[in-house]
Each structure stands twice: as structure tokens, then as C-alpha cells.
Amino acid sequence: MGAKRSVSDLKEADLKGKRVFVRVDLNVPLDDNLKITDDTRVRAAVPTIKYLMQHGAKVILSSHLGRPKGVTPKYSLKPLVPRLSELLGVEVCSSVKMADDCIGEEVQKLVATIPDGGVLLLENVRFYKEEEKNDPEFAKKLALLADLYVNDAFGTAHRAHASTEGVAKYLKPSVAGFLMQKELDYLVGAVSNPKKPFAAIVGGSKVSSKIGVIESLLEKVDILLLGGGMIFTFYKAQGHSVGSSLVEEDKLELATTLIEKAKAKGVSLLLPTDVVIADKFAADANSKLVPATAIPDGWMGLDIGPDAIKTFSEALDTTKTVIWNGPMGVFEFEKFAVGTESIAKKLAALSGKGVTTIIGGGDSVAAVEKAGLADKMSHISTGGGASLELLEGKTLPGVLALDDA
Numbered sequence: 577m578g579a580k581r582s583v584s585d586l587k588e589a590d591l592k593g594k595r596v597f598v599r600v601d602l603n604v605p606l607d608d609n610l611k612i613t614d615d616t617r618v619r620a621a622v623p624t625i626k627y628l629m630q631h632g633a634k635v636i637l638s639s640h641l642g643r644p645k646g647v648t649p650k651y652s653l654k655p656l657v658p659r660l661s662e663l664l665g666v667e668v669c670s671s672v673k674m675a676d677d678c679i680g681e682e683v684q685k686l687v688a689t690i691p692d693g694g695v696l697l698l699e700n701v702r703f704y705k706e707e708e709k710n711d712p713e714f715a716k717k718l719a720l721l722a723d724l725y726v727n728d729a730f731g732t733a734h735r736a737h738a739s740t741e742g743v744a745k746y747l748k749p750s751v752a753g754f755l756m757q758k759e760l761d762y763l764v765g766a767v768s769n770p771k772k773p774f775a776a777i778v779g780g781s782k783v784s785s786k787i788g789v790i791e792s793l794l795e796k797v798d799i800l801l802l803g804g805g806m807i808f809t810f811y812k813a814q815g816h817s818v819g820s821s822l823v824e825e826d827k828l829e830l831a832t833t834l835i836e837k838a839k840a841k842g843v844s845l846l847l848p849t850d851v852v853i854a855d856k857f858a859a860d861a862n863s864k865l866v867p868a869t870a871i872p873d874g875w876m877g878l879d880i881g882p883d884a885i886k887t888f889s890e891a892l893d894t895t896k897t898v899i900w901n902g903p904m905g906v907f908e909f910e911k912f913a914v915g916t917e918s919i920a921k922k923l924a925a926l927s928g929k930g931v932t933t934i935i936g937g938g939d940s941v942a943a944v945e946k947a948g949l950a951d952k953m954s955h956i957s958t959g960g961g962a963s964l965e966l967l968e969g970k971t972l973p974g975v976l977a978l979d980d981a
């Protein structure tokens with residue numbers, strides 16, 4: 577996938593008075609009172625919107641929220657309007673309006689009222705099943721609203737949907753927004769051309785969900801640190817007792833192959849030497865520390881131990897680029913969050929010393945945010961699934977559809 581045209585290539589002459597369809601990812605968590613509990617994605621969408629506003633464009637924002645089946649009030653994007661208005665600045669608040677739909681005559685009428693530099697937020701594009709089917713007729717109806725297209729929805733760029741892929745065929749130019757560009761710069765740029773030594777930390781629950789990432793990273797990294805639930809499949813494959821830890825029996829052979837591949841490629845693959853085990857999968861479980869290779873029956877490994885943290889930290893001290901995907905333990909339970917928190921702290925400290933630190937989406941981001949260290953990292957991805965697919969070396973349809981640079 578070559579470089580894509582960016583919104584920064586569009587100047588005042590290209591934008592003034594133009595209707596710009598901007599696909600953003602405003603799929604944020606809402607509580608029972610429809611309050612936003614994490615506005616990271618809203619904040620991340622702001623630079624592109626502001627740029628377009630400042631250059632006199634009429635900004636039409638489109639996003640999905642959740643996975644609704646048809647029109648579902650709890651998945652309306654209306655709760656996003658106040659925060660979006662706040663972030664875009666008081667003088668433009670009045671121009672953030674809400675269409676009750678995302679296509680059709682009424683929406684077209686509303687679009688016609690957007691002043692230059694104004695913003696309109698369309699209703700959840702997934703209220704139409706045609707969105708996820710990438711229906712060309714639906715994409716044409718979206719395209720009818722605008723003159724050009726900006727895709728800044730990195731978190732949804734792995735979906736070939738009408739608003740992320742189909743619509744790009746009918747609107748030209750079709751360009752990447754600033755967030756999309758930044759995500760690609762870090763997750764493709766820094767990873768394919770990293771300052772070396774380059775380390776990857778891969779954790780999370782299952783080997784099966786990370787095979788692609790591990791295989792792809794083995795081609796690039798000098799050091800690979802493995803943590804989380806997946807390590808027990810590796811230990812079992814090596815003949816160790818893992819008690820009732822998470823194991824994927826059908827992935828034992830694969831785990832052995834991955835260890836051999838790392839050896840053949842000269843990648844230093846480190847597994848935790850000690851683990852914190854629990855007598856049940858619960859926040860209030862009894863716990864103790866044991867060597868990772870000697871977990872007693874009836875106990876399960878839920879976190880990496882202090883010795884592993886020390887070994888991992890020392891290995892990371894030698895690096896210039898680190899990418900992290902997946903927690904080191906069940907960080908949702910306080911007792912088993914130490915490994916994940918320690919790695920987050922280590923990466924924050926390394927960032928301070930000029931090491932490029934990239935957090936590849938999903939639960940690892942939640943863990944870094946929980947530790948209050950998000951602003952210390954070089955880059956935190958806004959996409960879980962999308963960043964995984966990129967790290968696996970896949971091409972994202974939402975990016976592929978954009979104009980080449």
C-alpha cells in the first residue's frame with residue numbers, strides 16, 4: 577500500500593465553500609445515562625475537523641456507534657453533539673447541528689444550511705444495513721451530500737463499509753485525515769522502518785488472536801517479549817505444567833513453531849520466568865508467586881511476576897523502538913494488574929529518554945489510560961482491530977480506497 581493523499585494537501589482554494597464528507601470514528605463508550613466515558617476518539621477527530629473549518633469548508637461528519645440492527649435510539653450519535661461542540665470551540669458550537677438521518681432529502685436540506693466553516697453531524701450510519709453491506713446505491717446516496725471525501729476513521733478503516741470504502745469511489749478527491757495519517761505513520765512507518773533495536777511486547781488472552789501479529793513482527797523485531805494468557809500455550813508446548821491456566825490445545829504445535837522461527841531469525845524471544853497464580857478466575861482469588869514452569873494443579877497464571885518484569889525491563893532498556901499490543905495479565909483485577917502497569921510505566925520512562933513507544937490499540941490502551949500514562953507514549957492507537965490488522969501486515973480497505981499521493 578503506497579502513500580495516500582492527505583487532507584494537508586488540500587488548501588483554502590480546494591476547500592472554501594466545499595461540502596466535505598468526513599468519516600470519523602465516534603464509536604465511544606457511553607454509560608447507561610448516555611454519558612461519554614472515554615472521549616479519546618472524539619478528541620482525536622478534532623484536528624482534521626478544525627483544519628477543514630478554518631479553511632472554510634462545510635463539514636459533514638459521519639460515524640457509526642455500536643453495532644445497531646436498524647434504528648436503535650440508544651445508538652444515536654446525539655449524545656456526541658455537546659462534547660464535539662465544546663472541543664471545536666464556542667464560536668462554532670451553534671453550527672454543530674444534528675440531522676436525524678444520514679441520507680435523503682431532509683439531510684440534503686440541512687447540508688444546504690451549513691455555513692462555510694460550519695459542522696453538521698449525521699446520525700449513526702449503521703442505522704442502515706446497507707452501510708455494513710457496502711451497498712453501492714447507499715454509498716451514492718452518502719456521496720450526494722458532498723463534494724469531496726476525507727477518511728479520518730482509523731478505528732474503522734479495516735471495515736469495507738459504504739461510508740469507509742464505497743463512498744470514496746464517488747467523491748474526488750478522497751483523502752486521509754490527520755488522525756489516519758498519524759496512525760499510518762506510526763503503525764506502518766515506525767514498524768516497517770524502526771530505529772533499532774526494535775522490540776515488540778505481545779500479550780492478551782489467546783495465541784490464536786495474535787498469531788498473525790507475532791508472525792509478522794518476527795520478520796521485523798530484534799526482541800519479542802510475550803506475556804498475558806497466551807504464554808501458557810507456549811509453556812505447555814515445552815512440556816511444563818500449567819495447572820488450569822488458559823491453554824489453546826490446538827495451538828501447541830504452532831507455539832513450538834513460533835519459538836523455532838524466532839531462533840532461526842535471531843530474534844530474542846523472552847517468556848516470563850515467574851507468574852502470579854490464582855486459585856480461581858476472580859478479583860478476590862487467593863494468589864501466590866511461582867516459577868512459570870511449575871504451576872500446581874488447580875491454579876492458573878493471571879499475571880507475570882517481578883522477576884519477569886525485571887528481565888523485560890532490562891531487555892527494553894536496550895531498545896530505540898517498542899510496540900506493545902495486549903496486556904501482561906488480567907489487569908481488570910487489581911491483584912493481577914501489576915505486570916501490565918509495570919510495563920506501562922517502563923514504556924513511559926523510555927519515552928522520556930527518546931525511545932519511540934507505540935501502543936497498538938485495544939486493551940493495552942485501556943491499561944495505559946488506567947495507569948494515567950497515555951500522554952507519555954509516542955503514539956496510542958485509536959483502533960484495536962484496525963491496528964492489529966496493520967501489524968499483521970494487512971491492507972486496510974478504508975485506506976486503500978483513498979487517492980494515491
Ligand SMILES: Nc1ncnc2c1ncn2[C@@H]1O[C@H](COP(=O)(O)OP(=O)(O)O)[C@@H](O)[C@H]1O
Pocket residue numbers: 779780781782785803804805806822877878879901902903904905906907908937938939940941960
Ligand atoms: N493470564 C491470563 N489469563 C487469562 N486472561 C488473560 C491473562 N492475561 C491477560 N488476559 C486477558 O486478555 C484480555 C485482552 O486480550 P486481547 O483482547 O487479546 O488484548 P488486546 O485487546 O490488547 O488486543 C484481557 O481482558 C485480559 O484480562
Ligand SMILES: O=C(OP(=O)(O)O)[C@H](O)COP(=O)(O)O
Pocket residue numbers: 601603642643731732735937938958959960961962
Ligand atoms: O471500536 C472499534 O473497533 P475496536 O474495538 O477494534 O477498536 C471501531 O469503531 C470498529 O467498530 P466495529 O468493530 O463494530 O466495526
